Amino acid sequence: MKKRKVGTIFRVVALSLYLVFAVFPLAWIFLTSIKPATEVYTFPVRYLPSRPTLEAYRYLFSFARFGVYFKNSFIVTVVSAGLSTVFAVMAGYVLTRERFKFREVLVLVLFFVQMLPTYLVMIPLFTMFSRLKLTNSLVGVITVYTSFGSAFGTIMARAFLRNIPKDIEEAAMIDGCSKPGALLRVVVPVLLPGIGAIFSFCFVNSWNEVFTAILFLHSDHKMTVPVALYSFVSKAGIQWNVMAAGLVVALVPTICVFAFAQRYIVQGLTQGALKG
Amino acid sequence: MKKLWVVLMLLPTFSLVFLLNLYPLVRGGVISFQRLTVFNLNNPRYVGLANYETILRDPNFPRILWNTLVWIAWSVSLQFIFGLILALLLEKPFKGRGAYMGFVFYPWALSGFAIGLLWSWLLNGQFGVVNDLLVRMRFIKVPIGFLSDERFAMMSVILVNVWYGIPFFAIMLLAALQSVPRELYEAAQIDGAGFFQRLFGITLPYIRPTVVSTILLRIIWVMNFPDIIYGMTRGGPAGVTTILSVQMLNVVYYRNNFGLASALGVIVTAVLLAFAVVYLSLLEKGEFEL
Amino acid sequence: MRKFLVLLLMVVLLATTFSQQVTLRMIQVFTSPLRTKILEEIIAKFEAQNPGVKIELISPPYETAYQKIYLMVSAEEPLDIVEVGDWSLSALASMGKLLSLEPYLAKSELPKYFVPGVLEAARTYKGTAYLLPNALYVKTLFYRPDITSKYGFPNPPKTMDELLQYCRALTKPEIGQYGFNFRGKGYPTAFIDIVMTSFFDDIDPNCMYLKKDGKLIFEDPRALEGLKFYIELYKTAPKDSINWGFDEQVNAFVSGITPYLFQDPDTVGLLKELMKEGTYKTAPLPIGKGGKAYPTLGFSGWGITSYSKHKDLAWKFLEFFNSPEINAYWCREYGALPVDKRVYEIDPYFKSEVFAGWRAMFDDPKHYQFTKYPLDNEAWSEWNELHETTMQQVLLGKMKPEDALKTWANFWKKAGLGK
Numbered sequence: 013m014k015k016r017k018v019g020t021i022f023r024v025v026a027l028s029l030y031l032v033f034a035v036f037p038l039a040w041i042f043l044t045s046i047k048p049a050t051e052v053y054t055f056p057v058r059y060l061p062s063r064p065t066l067e068a069y070r071y072l073f074s075f076a077r078f079g080v081y082f083k084n085s086f087i088v089t090v091v092s093a094g095l096s097t098v099f100a101v102m103a104g105y106v107l108t109r110e111r112f113k114f115r116e117v118l119v120l121v122l123f124f125v126q127m128l129p130t131y132l133v134m135i136p137l138f139t140m141f142s143r144l145k146l147t148n149s150l151v152g153v154i155t156v157y158t159s160f161g162s163a164f165g166t167i168m169a170r171a172f173l174r175n176i177p178k179d180i181e182e183a184a185m186i187d188g189c190s191k192p193g194a195l196l197r198v199v200v201p202v203l204l205p206g207i208g209a210i211f212s213f214c215f216v217n218s219w220n221e222v223f224t225a226i227l228f229l230h231s232d233h234k235m236t237v238p239v240a241l242y243s244f245v246s247k248a249g250i251q252w253n254v255m256a257a258g259l260v261v262a263l264v265p266t267i268c269v270f271a272f273a274q275r276y277i278v279q280g281l282t283q284g285a286l287k288g
Numbered sequence: 289m290k291k292l293w294v295v296l297m298l299l300p301t302f303s304l305v306f307l308l309n310l311y312p313l314v315r316g317g318v319i320s321f322q323r324l325t326v327f328n329l330n331n332p333r334y335v336g337l338a339n340y341e342t343i344l345r346d347p348n349f350p351r352i353l354w355n356t357l358v359w360i361a362w363s364v365s366l367q368f369i370f371g372l373i374l375a376l377l378l379e380k381p382f383k384g385r386g387a388y389m390g391f392v393f394y395p396w397a398l399s400g401f402a403i404g405l406l407w408s409w410l411l412n413g414q415f416g417v418v419n420d421l422l423v424r425m426r427f428i429k430v431p432i433g434f435l436s437d438e439r440f441a442m443m444s445v446i447l448v449n450v451w452y453g454i455p456f457f458a459i460m461l462l463a464a465l466q467s468v469p470r471e472l473y474e475a476a477q478i479d480g481a482g483f484f485q486r487l488f489g490i491t492l493p494y495i496r497p498t499v500v501s502t503i504l505l506r507i508i509w510v511m512n513f514p515d516i517i518y519g520m521t522r523g524g525p526a527g528v529t530t531i532l533s534v535q536m537l538n539v540v541y542y543r544n545n546f547g548l549a550s551a552l553g554v555i556v557t558a559v560l561l562a563f564a565v566v567y568l569s570l571l572e573k574g575e576f577e578l
Numbered sequence: 579m580r581k582f583l584v585l586l587l588m589v590v591l592l593a594t595t596f597s598q599q600v601t602l603r604m605i606q607v608f609t610s611p612l613r614t615k616i617l618e619e620i621i622a623k624f625e626a627q628n629p630g631v632k633i634e635l636i637s638p639p640y641e642t643a644y645q646k647i648y649l650m651v652s653a654e655e656p657l658d659i660v661e662v663g664d665w666s667l668s669a670l671a672s673m674g675k676l677l678s679l680e681p682y683l684a685k686s687e688l689p690k691y692f693v694p695g696v697l698e699a700a701r702t703y704k705g706t707a708y709l710l711p712n713a714l715y716v717k718t719l720f721y722r723p724d725i726t727s728k729y730g731f732p733n734p735p736k737t738m739d740e741l742l743q744y745c746r747a748l749t750k751p752e753i754g755q756y757g758f759n760f761r762g763k764g765y766p767t768a769f770i771d772i773v774m775t776s777f778f779d780d781i782d783p784n785c786m787y788l789k790k791d792g793k794l795i796f797e798d799p800r801a802l803e804g805l806k807f808y809i810e811l812y813k814t815a816p817k818d819s820i821n822w823g824f825d826e827q828v829n830a831f832v833s834g835i836t837p838y839l840f841q842d843p844d845t846v847g848l849l850k851e852l853m854k855e856g857t858y859k860t861a862p863l864p865i866g867k868g869g870k871a872y873p874t875l876g877f878s879g880w881g882i883t884s885y886s887k888h889k890d891l892a893w894k895f896l897e898f899f900n901s902p903e904i905n906a907y908w909c910r911e912y913g914a915l916p917v918d919k920r921v922y923e924i925d926p927y928f929k930s931e932v933f934a935g936w937r938a939m940f941d942d943p944k945h946y947q948f949t950k951y952p953l954d955n956e957a958w959s960e961w962n963e964l965h966e967t968t969m970q971q972v973l974l975g976k977m978k979p980e981d982a983l984k985t986w987a988n989f990w991k992k993a994g995l996g997k
Binding site: 049050052071075076135138139142143147148223226227230231232239242243244245250251254 | 603605609610611614615634635636637638639640641642645646649650653654655825851852853
């Protein structure tokens, strides 16, 4: 009994410490976002604003037109993350379950693609898209993000799929299911936590992507959130309270996606454990 | 029939990969053999290996390589260890676990440049919150120049990278941990195995494939992730935090020399490739089944 | 009936031809939310005066703006008006994608009213005007009399020696008070050079790194004195300032840690939001041992792409932007110095206290000689990184000042500068 109590205390302490470590910068961002502009730069450091204000947020949505950027980011991210997840599961399934020539090579290619520094690829990609007149379009950006996301997603899908035994699909196919049917009806439900993880990662990566978006999007009404945030970093310094407000706002969707995905992961895992 | 099925399933991902990643890579490789700066963007000259020579002959190059090694080794190992601890702590469900996870995993949701910016303020030698707290709690007397003192700069950027990367490992490892069949633990408990015996005897071996590929993936990403360092120190002071990918950024933004930057990019890719080969061959065959 | 239809068709066709909308695309470099707003207001005014014309403003983040412009222009992405800064002029012009504005300038009234130096600035690259400058950037001394008076220095330092003396007197690390607002990273060259060149009296007005006899300043013993003096100034700043960029400099100035700051006029716009009026003042740059100070004339303006389909219309906008009322509005809101002489006479803002420093320098050519950086030298873009790294090494004590100067001298000799 004593052992368990010690174990629990240790758990609680460790988890609390980590919570503080992880969350205090977020608290700082939040506090800064509700400070008036004159209290942002002070010495000694000021923690609490003397009078909390929403002026930074107002500024963000009116002056800086954040609403439009939010919408664009949302479209780009959801579409590319969704497509990436679907493509990843498709490719991952075939790369795990089927045997064919060049299978190993293709997997190596996926890992190899992760090694490419973005800047190496950026300029040729830009020239290519410019000639195809795909610059300054959300479709162009979605395409680029989906290529990164599906490559990485496929690797993840394989890792998750390898932990799922083949017996489930084989049983279904003996019962008369077709291959795609087995995939959809039997494998996918068990793979849900993995799918949740893949979608979350692709979502976060696309949502936060800055450099491709900066280069490929020109018009103001097509801008995405991270580019807008980066625009607050100007030659004449950073408006910290507005930047903080922007960060808070930009965090909301990703935190929601994570929170939502957790539930799926937990739910799906209890299912998987039952199925054994 | 099977062939068609395979091709169709692979087509979306790989057509994108070939068109948008591999083809531009080839073009990028070509650029690395050219003198292409902002001054002659429209008529580049082929200069063979000149760009590579410039990079390799640079007296700073060995130090940059060393910095890169230090950065990767410390960042990834610390992220893994703490990520594993966190995953183990979260494995048993408890009330509010979902909310806790939602909160605590958010660093992964921030963009690299935002993190660099944020932490450069928190660690500021004059107005930084960290210094302020440390002084108030009497741990130190004089503020530490986390980012300006060469003794602390590398440690600080690594710390921030770890702060950022723990959630990734925690999520991946948690998902892997939960796939370990309960029967194995039950059998072990009957045999009277303790916590650490279970950990090293059952858990870790079972999730080894996931661990191996996650670590490799993370190493690759950390190598190509200059955003945090760039946002915090730009590779300074005096180049102590400059790693290969940061140097590439410097070459693009300060020197506007795209040929040189592409050569650096090719070198980065080659280093990663070499590393991956070594890493995989060091593991027993079958451990990392591709 | 048929005749009526044909007539209707003709009317419709004519109507559409005349109401055809032209869209110009314009890209800026020094993006900030405030600046974008001001630009949009000016654009709105122009659109009101010119119905059927729309201008689309592209505002990339400042840190990547140059790269984006270079790539877009070289790929000939649809762009008509491009912001050209003094540091990107040579790169853009050498690409061959900027239109020479000489024919337009020849027919325009504007050059008559240019502040001295503006037309030469426009012609920096191969003697041809590739941009129409609309803002000047000159560094001056900002200071906080509210803080410095506490230590017995109500007036700004007139010479470099006084500056060092005041800064030393203020430096009390125990209470977090320092003197000199040091710039450590992010193009620190402009700041070091102000101090170093003040030790000379024979700098070439066409190139800051050359003396009148054509030799590089880095090989002159006075450069070593200047560099050592600069190191002394660093000692009156927090050690952390080796990592300070613009943002940290502003923060330190606003919070009062380092009340003496060298900066450009666009800092004024930012300080207006962060500080109460009157808390800070400007003064001319301190004079050095050579009896002079050598500020550089930075500039920015609009250029027209060589492949633009609406060149004349683009020029119309440029001229509109440089008209005295708009130039005054632009510079007043944004905080740069106007290029048009008339503005200084008409607008009371530019006679105010805040502009004291710049006015004093413009009015005193004997002590304040304006000079230029070798911007049209291809090596210029590589200079900054080298300078920043070697300077940081000197400050950290890892490199001797003499060796740094030798490195710099060799760099420029290789680039073809200096005899």
